Each structure stands twice: as structure tokens, then as C-alpha cells.
Amino acid sequence: MTVTLADVAARARVSPATVSRVLNGNYPVAASTRERVLRAVDDLDYVLNGPASSLAAATSDLVGILVNDIADPFFGIMAGAAQTQIGGPGDGSGRAGGEKLAVICNTGGSPERELTYLTLLQRQRAAAVVLTGGAVENPAHQAAMAAKLAKLADAGTRIVFCGRPPLPEGDALVAALAFDNRGGGRRLTEHLISLGHRRIGYVAGPPERTTTRHRLEGHREALRAAGLDAAPDGGAEAGGGAAGSGDQDRLTVHGPYDRRSGYEATLELLRRAPDVTAIVAANDTVALGACAAVRDQGMRIPQDISVAGFDDLPFSVDAVPALTTVRLPLFEAGARAGRLAMGKENPPPGGIATIAAELMIRGSTAAPRE
Numbered sequence: 001m002t003v004t005l006a007d008v009a010a011r012a013r014v015s016p017a018t019v020s021r022v023l024n025g026n027y028p029v030a031a032s033t034r035e036r037v038l039r040a041v042d043d044l045d046y047v048l049n050g051p052a053s054s055l056a057a058a059t060s061d062l063v064g065i066l067v068n069d070i071a072d073p074f075f076g077i078m079a080g081a082a083q084t085q086i087g088g089p090g091d092g093s094g095r096a097g098g099e100k101l102a103v104i105c106n107t108g109g110s111p112e113r114e115l116t117y118l119t120l121l122q123r124q125r126a127a128a129v130v131l132t133g134g135a136v137e138n139p140a141h142q143a144a145m146a147a148k149l150a151k152l153a154d155a156g157t158r159i160v161f162c163g164r165p166p167l168p169e170g171d172a173l174v175a176a177l178a179f180d181n182r183g184g185g186r187r188l189t190e191h192l193i194s195l196g197h198r199r200i201g202y203v204a205g206p207p208e209r210t211t212t213r214h215r216l217e218g219h220r221e222a223l224r225a226a227g228l229d230a231a232p233d234g235g236a237e238a239g240g241g242a243a244g245s246g247d248q249d250r251l252t253v254h255g256p257y258d259r260r261s262g263y264e265a266t267l268e269l270l271r272r273a274p275d276v277t278a279i280v281a282a283n284d285t286v287a288l289g290a291c292a293a294v295r296d297q298g299m300r301i302p303q304d305i306s307v308a309g310f311d312d313l314p315f316s317v318d319a320v321p322a323l324t325t326v327r328l329p330l331f332e333a334g335a336r337a338g339r340l341a342m343g344k345e346n347p348p349p350g351g352i353a354t355i356a357a358e359l360m361i362r363g364s365t366a367a368p369r370e
Helices: 005-012 016-024 031-044 050-056 073-086 111-123 139-154 181-195 210-225 246-250 259-272 284-296 314-318 330-342
Strands: 062-067 101-106 128-132 158-162 175-179 200-204 252-254 278-281 306-308 325-327 352-355 358-360
Touching: 005 016, 005 031, 016 031, 062 073, 062 111, 073 101, 073 128, 073 330, 101 111, 111 128, 111 139, 128 330, 139 158, 158 330, 175 330, 181 200, 181 210, 181 278, 181 306, 181 325, 181 358, 200 210, 200 259, 200 284, 246 252, 252 259, 259 278, 259 284, 278 284, 284 306, 284 314
Parallel strands: 062 101, 062 128, 128 158, 158 175, 175 352, 200 252, 200 278, 278 306
Antiparallel strands: 325 358
16 A cells, blocks of 8 residues: 555644655754654655656756766765765665755766756756866857756756856856865965976866866966066067967976876976976876876986876875875865755855865975976
């Protein structure tokens, strides 16, 4: 015999509406009443009809978390932290009272797949969507994203960006938690300059990503401030050291955010400029590849060349030598995004918060040899 919501209400000695409020988490209920309802749900092994519930309500129990690559710790840490706030209470009870089902959507970095997942989540009446990581800087894609997110928001879906700047146009967001990639990139290069480095190579990420642009801009801001944006012959590079010109363009190689890219790009940098004394990598995974390439060329880190990364992923402190990097509070940002998606936390003023980056100085960087 199928257990109904009315059966649960009778068992808990409350109205069916109160049971619905407890299970949907959309209305405050006294703690003692909530406990009584959940005990009745457990005793009767009642299962809420999700599709029917979502048809009756504006949204479902589903929350989508979009990531570029779940195998990348950068995304895995944020997605896992968000899920701690979206999923069950974690007390071992197995109860479901207002929690949501978090679904990880792995885009592989594809703009088309990103839009496809948003369409699928729209069809499922998702309660919220959390988009993580850098965005693609393509006007057509940005316009399509703004239109899609507006439709989701109009249907009652909460939209949260985590580690991602807001779109140039579009006000569908609940909040955007943006990392200070530019400031972190600047401080990292300032550290190398303070050690005495003057020829610094840069292994950048894909050029179309916001994260890539912001970190590279911070790097070049530090070079300009130190007067290191001039070409080797002493002439100022065109555009005052802006991206895409002069010697800094020669000292920058773009590629994917993976170890292989770091290895191959570092070999290319060493071919172009054998006199570089330091290499900055777009992230810690890329930095591992850079370290391997340096060692394969018979050089020591940091005695012959310094290497630095970005993100402070868990393995960075265990590298040999430990990696100088920029720490982003990935878990804290992911957890906050989860709370915002669930309506557990008020959005920041104006809907946008910039999350600070912290320089972590370790053994992979040192003063260049005389």
C-alpha cells in the first residue's frame, strides 16, 4: 500500500500543509513540529513524489553545479563545498527536509555544453544553479548566457556565480563571488621582482577565459610598475606593456590549464628566452608541468630558475620544493555559494563580492643566481 502525505500528517498529528512545508523547506516550522514530521516520514518510509511536487511548485529539489572539469581540484573543491550546504544535514539520519539534490554538470570547458546543461536544468525546474570558474569572453556566448539565465531566474531558479565575474549585461544573478585573480597575479610577480628577477616567463591559460586575462593583467601590471615592460633593446613596448605586444608577448605562452600544457609551454619559453630566471604558471597544475620541464632541462628549482603557481591546490605544499603560489579560498567560496543557492545567506551588497587572494611563499622561488 502506497503511503501518502495524508498518512504522514495523521501520524505526526499535523496538517498535510505542514508536512509539505517541512519537506519542501519553503516555510518556517517549529523545531519540535519538524522533528515530529520527519520521524513520521522515517517510520512510514514516505517518499515525496519529486516530479509532482515540482509541477505544483515553481521549482524542484534539484540544484545544478556547473564545472569545467570535476577531475581538476580547483573545481572539485568548490563543487564539494557547495554540496555540503545543498545536500542533507550530514548527521547520518538519512532524512530529507528542505534539502536539495546537487547534480554536478561537467562541461569540459565547452561553451555549447554549458548552455545545454542550463537548458536541461531549466526543463527540470532546478531550484538553483551554481556556475563555477572563469567565463568565456565571447560576446555571442555571453549574450546567450544572459538570455538563458534570465529565463531560469524568471522561473524561480536562483543563480549564483562562484569564482566567476558577473556577465557584462544581465541582472538575473542572486550573487557573484569573484576571486581577485588580478590582485593575486600582481602580488605574485611583485614577490619575484623583489627577489631580483627581471626576466620572468609566463605560462598562461586559454586566452578566451576571464581567469586567464585577469591573472595575466595582474602579472603585467607588476612588470609595468617596476619598469620591466620594455623590450630588450631598451625601447618601450607598444601599448605601454599591454597584452599582445613587445617582449612580454614573447615571454608568454598560452595553453590549457593542465600539466602537459605547463611542460610544453615551459620548453617553448626556455627556447625563446634561455635567460629567464623565473616562470609563473597559470595555476598549480600547470606549474607541476613547468617544474618537470625545468628538471628535464638539467636545471634546479629554485637555484637555477624559480617556479610559481596559482590557486594553492592541496598538492602544492607537497611538491618538492613546495610551490610558491596564490591561495584562493576555494572551499570557503564553494560553501558560501551553496548557502546563497539555498537562500541560507543574504547576498552581498550589490550582489557582487570580491574574494581576496593570499600570497603563499614557499621553497620554489628564490633570488636569481648572480
